[in-house]
Amino acid sequence: MAFDSLFIGVTGLNAYQQQIDVISNNIANVGTTGFKGQDVNFQDLLYQTQQFSSAPTATRGGVNAQDVGLGVKIGSIDTDLSQGGLQTTGINTNLAINGDGFFVLGNSNGSGTPQYTRNGDFSINQNGLLYDPSSGMAVQGFTANKNGIVTQTGVPGTLQIPIGLKSEAVATGAGAKSGPTGDANFDVSFGGNLDQTQYIAAVSNGGVGATLTTISTTIYDSLGGAHLVNITFQPEVSSGGVGPVLPLAVTNASGAQVTAATEWSYTISSTDGTLFNTAGVPATSTSAPTQFIYFDQNGQFINTTATDTGTTGHTIGTQPSAAQGNQISVAQWSAPAGANNSTTQAAAATGPIGLDFSDMSSLAGTALPNVISQNGFAQGTLSNITIGQDGTITGAFTNGQAQTLGQVALATFQNEQGLTRAGGSAFLQSANSGLAQIGQGTTGRYGAIIAGSLEQSNVSIASEFTKMIVAQNAFAANSKSITTGDQDMQTVIGLIR
Secondary structure, three states: OHHHHHHHHHHHHHHHHHHHHHHHHHHHOOOOOOOOOEEEEEEEOOEEEEEOOEOOOOOOOOEOOEEEEOOEEEEEEEEOOOOOOEEEOOOOOEEEEEOOOEEEEEOOOOOOOOEEEOOOEOEEOOOOEEEOOOOOOEEEEEEEOOOOOEOOOOOOEEOEOOOOOEEOOEOOOOOOOEOOOOOOOEOEEEEEEOOHHHHHHHHHOOOOOOOOEEEEEEEEOOOOOEEEEEEEEEEOOOEOOEOOOOOEEEEOOOOOEEEEOEEEEEEEEEOOOOEEEEOOEEOOOOEOOOEEEEEOOOOEEEEEEOOOOOOOOOOOOOOOOHHHOOEEEEEEOOOOOOOOHHHHHHHOOOOEEEEEEEEEEOOOOOOOOEEEEEOOEOOEEEEEEEEOOOOEEEEEEOOOOEEEEEEEOEEEOOOHHHOEEEEOOEEEOOOOOOOOEEEOOOOOOOOEEEEOEEEOOOOOHHHHHHHHHHHHHHHHHHHHHHHHHHHHHHHHHOOOO
16 A cells, blocks of 8 residues: 555654764764764564465475565664774873773762763862863772772772872881892992992002092981982902902802902991991991992902901892991981981981992993982872873872872773763663673773873764765655655545546
C-alpha cells in the first residue's frame, strides 16, 4: 500500500535528521577541550512477510521468502574515543592523557557521584585544591604522607596542595645518605680531579712549596643555619719529614690490596667559627683533623685513612669514622651573624658528617675537585609543583628540595562505549560500562599524563562535512519517497469520478 511508503519515508526523515543533529553537535564542539565525537549507526526496521519460504521437494526447488521492510531506525550512537591532538599550554596544572583513561572528578567533601573526563584544564584554588574551574569539582587522587610516600589503596580522594607548606631544615649529616652502590652511608660526596702533576712536582721538591687546592661548600646545622667551610687538598709526600711515603699497599673498600701511586691530605676548616671534634673530644679549633686519600697508578680512588701510612681504611657497608679517614664531627656550630651566639650554638644539634671521595680521581690534568652533593639544607617554602607522566605531584621548595605531595588517579572501564555523557566534557558510569578501575598513569591500560598540555577535540571537520552531505541527500531522498507515495495515493483517488 502507498500508506506504507509514506511512513517508511518518515522513518528515514527521523533517522537522518538525528544523524544531522549528531554531526552538527560534533562540528559545534570542534574546539571543545577533550571532546569525543559521535558516530550514528543505522538499522532496518521490522519486515512484513508477503510469502514464507518453502523447502525443496523431489520435483521442485525451494521458494524464498518475500519480506518488505518498514523503514530505518537509529541502531546506536557510538562515541569515538580515539586520541585527540595535544596542545601545549605551559601551565603546569593543565593535564592531557596520551592513551586510554579518564581523569576522576568529585565533590571536595567526597559526596555525590564521580565524573570522568578527558578535559584536564585544571587549576589550584585559594585553598590549594586541585580542581576543575568550569564545574568546581575536585580532581581525585591519592595524597602522600609526610615522608612523601603515596599509598594507592581504597577510593581516591581530593588532592590538596598545601599552600605555604614548609620543608623542615635538616642538618648536614642527618639527611638522606648517598655513596657508591652497596655503600650509601655518606653525607657529603666529592668529585672532580686532583692534578697528578702537582703531586709529582711536590715529590721532586721534597714537599717544599707543594701546591694547595682549596674549594668551598656550605653545610647546614639542624636549625637550617648555613656555614661555609673550606676543603684544602695537598700532596702528601713525606712521613714525619723523612722521604716519600709511596709506593704503599693500601686496602681498598672491597678488602683488596692496591698499590697507591699518589697520596693527598685534606683538611676541612670553617670560616665562621664552627668548631670540630678531635677523636671524640670537643676541640677549640676551627679545623678538623687532617686525613688522607689514596689513588692508584691509573688515577682511580683506592681509599681514605686517618694516617699517612695507608692503614685502617674504609670497608664497603661500614659507617664512616674518623679512624677510616672519612668523617669529621662538629663540636659546636657558630651562630649566624646578628644572632645570640650562645643560644644558637646550644640549640643546633651537632654530630658526625661522613665524607665520600669515591668519585674523585688523580689524573694528569687541571685540578678541579668539587662537591657533588650534601644532605643538609635550610628551611624552605613550597614554590611550585610539577606533575609526572604517572600522575605524581612533586613540590619544589625554595631550599632546592623536592617532595612528593600526591598522585593524580586515572580511571578506565571494561566498556568505555557504555559511559553516559553528562555534558561539560564529562562522562558518568552506567550499568553497561562496568565499574571504574582506578590506577596510575603509564601502567596497564592507563595512558601517560602530559603536564602543561590539553587534549583537543578529535572531531575532523572534513569528515563531518562529508557525512553532512550524505545525510542531507539521504534526508532529501526520503522526502521524495513521501512525495511519490502521495502522488500514488492521488492517482488512486483519481480513479473515482
